[in-house]
Amino acid sequence: MGILISLGRYMVFVRRIFSKPEKHGIYFRQIFREIDKLGVSSLGIVAIISFFIGMVVIIHMTSSIGNPLIPTYYFSYTARDVLVLEFSSTVLCLILAGKVGSNISSEIGTMRVTEQIDALETMGINSAAYLVQPKIIGMMITTPVLVILSIFIGLIGGWVVSIAGHLMTSADYIHGIRFNYDSFKVLYTLIKSVVFAFLITSISAYFGYYTKGGALEVGRSSTLAVVYSMIMILISNYLITQIMLG
Amino acid sequence: MIRVDNISKSFDKNNVLLEVSAVFTEAQTNLVIGRSGSGKTVLLKCLIGMFEPDSGEIWYGNDRFTGLDSDQQRIFRQQMGVVFQGGALFDSLTVEQNIRLPMDFFTDWTRDQKLERVNFCLQRVHLPDSNRLLPADLSGGMKKRVAIARAIALNPKYLLCDEPNSGLDPQTAIVINNLIHEITLEFKITTVINTHDMNSVMEIGDSILFLSEGRKCWEGSREEILTSDNKVLNDFVFASELMKKFK
Numbered sequence: 330m331g332i333l334i335s336l337g338r339y340m341v342f343v344r345r346i347f348s349k350p351e352k353h354g355i356y357f358r359q360i361f362r363e364i365d366k367l368g369v370s371s372l373g374i375v376a377i378i379s380f381f382i383g384m385v386v387i388i389h390m391t392s393s394i395g396n397p398l399i400p401t402y403y404f405s406y407t408a409r410d411v412l413v414l415e416f417s418s419t420v421l422c423l424i425l426a427g428k429v430g431s432n433i434s435s436e437i438g439t440m441r442v443t444e445q446i447d448a449l450e451t452m453g454i455n456s457a458a459y460l461v462q463p464k465i466i467g468m469m470i471t472t473p474v475l476v477i478l479s480i481f482i483g484l485i486g487g488w489v490v491s492i493a494g495h496l497m498t499s500a501d502y503i504h505g506i507r508f509n510y511d512s513f514k515v516l517y518t519l520i521k522s523v524v525f526a527f528l529i530t531s532i533s534a535y536f537g538y539y540t541k542g543g544a545l546e547v548g549r550s551s552t553l554a555v556v557y558s559m560i561m562i563l564i565s566n567y568l569i570t571q572i573m574l575g
Numbered sequence: 576m577i578r579v580d581n582i583s584k585s586f587d588k589n590n591v592l593l594e595v596s597a598v599f600t601e602a603q604t605n606l607v608i609g610r611s612g613s614g615k616t617v618l619l620k621c622l623i624g625m626f627e628p629d630s631g632e633i634w635y636g637n638d639r640f641t642g643l644d645s646d647q648q649r650i651f652r653q654q655m656g657v658v659f660q661g662g663a664l665f666d667s668l669t670v671e672q673n674i675r676l677p678m679d680f681f682t683d684w685t686r687d688q689k690l691e692r693v694n695f696c697l698q699r700v701h702l703p704d705s706n707r708l709l710p711a712d713l714s715g716g717m718k719k720r721v722a723i724a725r726a727i728a729l730n731p732k733y734l735l736c737d738e739p740n741s742g743l744d745p746q747t748a749i750v751i752n753n754l755i756h757e758i759t760l761e762f763k764i765t766t767v768i769n770t771h772d773m774n775s776v777m778e779i780g781d782s783i784l785f786l787s788e789g790r791k792c793w794e795g796s797r798e799e800i801l802t803s804d805n806k807v808l809n810d811f812v813f814a815s816e817l818m819k820k821f822k
Contacts, residue, residue: 351680440665448663451623452677453653 342535345457346465359463360470367429367464367530368471372478378424379417379479383486386411391496401497405505408487410514417479418518419566422472422525426558430533433464434554437537438547446538461534465527472526473519480518517573524569525562532558576601577622577733577765582631584617591617593789594631602763604756604779606770609786610811615769618786619737622767623657624648635733653681656726656764658736662718664710664725670697671706674725681729696724700754716747720754727758734759734766740775748772752779773818776800785811 350356390404437460440446449456484506491502536554540546577599584592592614599605607615620626622633624640633640635651643651664673674693678684684692697703700720710718719739726734736755740748756779759766768775776783777797785793785808793808800812813819 355679443661443666444659444663445665447625448657448659448665450625450649451652451655451657452680453649453651454677454680455649 338539339531339535342457342538343531345455346461346531346534348455348458350458350462351454356459356463359459360467363463363467364471367432367468368475371425371428371471371475374424374428375421375475375479376482378421379412379482380486382416382420383408383412383483384490386416386483387487387490387496388494400501402501402505402508404497405484405487405491405502406508409484409506412480412483412487413514413518417476417483418521418525419562421476421479422522422529422562423559425472425475425525426529426533426562427555429468430529430555430558431551433530433533434537434551435547437461437534438540438550441538441540442543442547457534457538461531461538464534465530468526468530469523472522476518476522517569520573521566521569524565528561528565529558532561576636577767578634579618579622580632580634582618582621582628582633584614584621584626584628591789592621592628595786595789595791596631597784597791597794599765599767600782601765602760603766603781604759605765605767605782605784606776606780607767607784607786608770608776608780608811609792610771613786614789615771615786616737617789619735619767619769623655623735624652653677653729654731655733655735656723656729656731658719658722658726658734658739660737660739660741662710662715662722664713664718664721666710668709669706670702670708670710670713670721673710673721674728677725677729692728693724696728697721699727699758700724701750716743716751719743719751723751723754723758727762727764730762731764734764736766736768738769738771740770740772745774748774749778755779773812773815776812787811 386408387404390407394404394407437446440460446456446460449459488499488502491497492499497505533554536550536557540550579595579597579599581594581596582592583590583594595614595618607618609615617626621628624645628641631641635654638651640648640651665676668676671690671693674696675689678689678692682689693706694703697705700723702717702720702724705713705717705721710721713721723739734755739755740751743751752775755766755768758764770776780797780800783795783797783800784791785805787807793803793805795803800808803809
């Protein structure tokens with residue numbers, strides 16, 4: 330019963346977020362601020378993680394399926410699919426759920442307990458729309474860009490370890506990542522990233538927005554936001570994969 | 576004028592307000608006093624639409640506020656200025672941006688007109704040249720004054736303040752009291768202030784409503800409060816040794 334009530338409240342919250350803005354110009358400017366705050370600030374962590382994961386994936390491929398009968402370019406081909414299909418969208422978004430989700434939830438939760446949200450409402454401003462809509466749109470624009478960047482940097486990481494570790498030649502590596510290329514898989518991963526971006530932002534904002542109490546509850550909301558965002562990412566990952574590739 | 580007719584509000588089975596009726600008059604500083612937990616903040620939150628009363632009505636002039644849906648109430652609130660207990664300034668915005676925010680949303684003024692209005696409001700609360708400061712740079716009293724400046728930015732008809740001088744030293748509290756009183760008279764605003772500070776009562780309380788355990792227990796002027804024979808009121812007003820001596 331509690332889950333149904335929360336789900337209903339979440340739906341109402343999302344409807345409020347997407348109600349007509351009081352002034353489009355203010356929201357438009359906010360979107361760029363959120364792109365900078367949530368997206369651009371995540372570039373560093375995305376680059377580092379993707380680079381090292383790209384390296385590790387290639388090492389795993391060569392050690393697990395390394396066989397004289399298997400052409401070496403298959404390792405980079407498989408690594409590319411791992412990065413494109415799962416790592417750079419799903420795993421990256423799980424990481425972003427921790428970083429961005431806790432940031433959003435604690436920011437909005439603090440605004441709630443310090444009556445800043447009440448102040449917005451008493452001014453006649455739709456606080457849910459003003460605070461959350463630019464974050465959702467900003468993340469839905471930024472996340473696919475981060476995913477593409479993650480794929481690219483992951484592939485560079487794989488190339489570096491392949492050459493430095495003498496696992497394969499540069500020509501084989503490049504042949505592998507171009508082999509049997511299917512642009513639909515990239516489309517699939519971009520669609521997933523947009524859905525995940527929406528889930529991370531809206532769920533985290535929901536937990537922050539309905540925080541009651543003080544600092545302790547803000548921390549609790551932040552934890553719940555990350556946990557529920559991750560669960561919903563995993564569930565929606567399965568559903569989208571079943572629908573698009575199943 | 577704000578009129579409250581038989582407002583009741585409960586949370587779970589705990590009755591916080593019980594059939595409270597009152598009239599808050601225009602161009603007067605109307606104080607709502609009472610012990611902590613007497614229902615003052617709940618009454619104020621009902622007045623601004625943060626809580627929906629279980630029964631009863633709230634009228635702003637000839638407009639029945641309790642008859643409006645949440646979106647209509649939000650639009651109606653553009654006529655109100657609200658000062659929260661902690662100031663509720665937006666941490667990420669400068670003082671100027673805090674005061675300018677309602678103008679950005681609800682006016683078509685040019686940038687210069689907005690800046691002129693911001694500077695006027697800051698002058699009015701005796702904080703000129705603080706435009707670029709962040710809330711973190713301000714003292715408690717300055718935060719309250721910026722909150723008042725923000726509340727009057729759009730010339731509201733109604734000003735509602737929740738314990739505006741709580742946590743302030745007596746001198747700063749007097750400054751805040753006088754400021755609200757001056758603004759009320761100058762702009763002919765209907766002001767409602769929640770407080771349990773007896774200094775405020777004696778200095779600026781044109782009309783006083785005393786709540787006890789969610790009920791209206793007494794109402795009158797600051798002159799009448801000293802001569803009232805209401806025991807509950809006297810227990811509250813003359814709780815301190817200073818007030819006993821004053822009596």
